[in-house]
Amino acid sequence: MKINEKNLSTFAVSATPVDKEGYLYKKGEVNKNFVKRYFVLKGNLLFYFEKKGEKEPVGVIILEGCTIELAEDEEQFSFKVDFHGTNNRSYFLAAESQESMEQWMKALACAGYDYMKLMVSELQRQLDDIEDTPLPVTQAANSPVPPPRRHNPFNKVDNSNPHQRSQSVRSTGRIDDCKIVDSKTSISFKELHNWYGRPILKDFNIWKHQQKDQNPEVNLISF
Structure with missing residues (x-):
């Protein structure tokens, strides 16, 4: 699949809604050290910049066909975006706290198309169950309502x-x-x-x- 880098860069800094953003530490592919980067999640696209406010992202991770897992052998509060198949890369990321790590892992796990498809199927099933459930018998709409009692001045x-x-x-x-x-x-x-x-x-x-x-x-x- 060909990716238009110019369009991606424009989309990354546009005013479109942001699902989550903040600083994470990213492990380099060549340099194995963890470097601080500013991440922006929009849909299933995870952009990362050198710092907040940059006009162009350093890179982007397309969150499809991957799983979000803990990286127990790496730095503290680290996790990985693991793509399945041969010759596929895994991205190692680390947060500054346990709470931040859990929030990022949850947001990334829910960003993919497969998860959205699963959620739509579940919501459709719940809707079908509601439609099949008979409604309780309520008072008829045209039934007379007794008037309120009024005070007798006499x-x-x-x-x-x-x-x-x-x-x-x-x-x-x-x-x-x-x-x-x-x-x-x-x-x-x-x-x-x-x-x-x-x-x-x-x-x-x-x-x-x-x-x-x-x-x-x-x-x-x-x-």
Whole structure:
């Protein structure tokens, strides 16, 4: 595969998202010493520079067909990018701490196409499991919802006894004729008719008494 070095260099310093960056120590291919380099990971491309802010990378490692392993025989906190097959090179890197080494190893192991493909397959499997799982029965969308209870401004509350239930006042037109009943008491139509009709009949009978004096044949109306 041919690689356009100019395009790679431009991509390395472009404003594209960076997955991870920082200093690592890299073992040379000819000079076996570990040299400090600034690494930038973008996708499956691991660029390394002589120092941070350089305009052009020293090299790039394409993280495909490789594994990320500990390099126990090398420096402390060292690991390697090991490419499989004959005549393939292994890159030895070292971090400054155990935590940094673990973070870099995890980031590099997740950067390859094979890992991405595996993750997509796993996510697809989980999605299929969710779609096959029946949803719980919920309340129908069109089912009626009871309205909230509103305060009745005509309820009287005895403040001297906070545990006493409120009472409803049903007026018949006069204060003297008010009937106080429990709020849960059921009232028939006949009772309502009697309560509201009594003051009217009382006035009517008074008028009838006056008429009776003038006309003895007039009868009084009563219940």
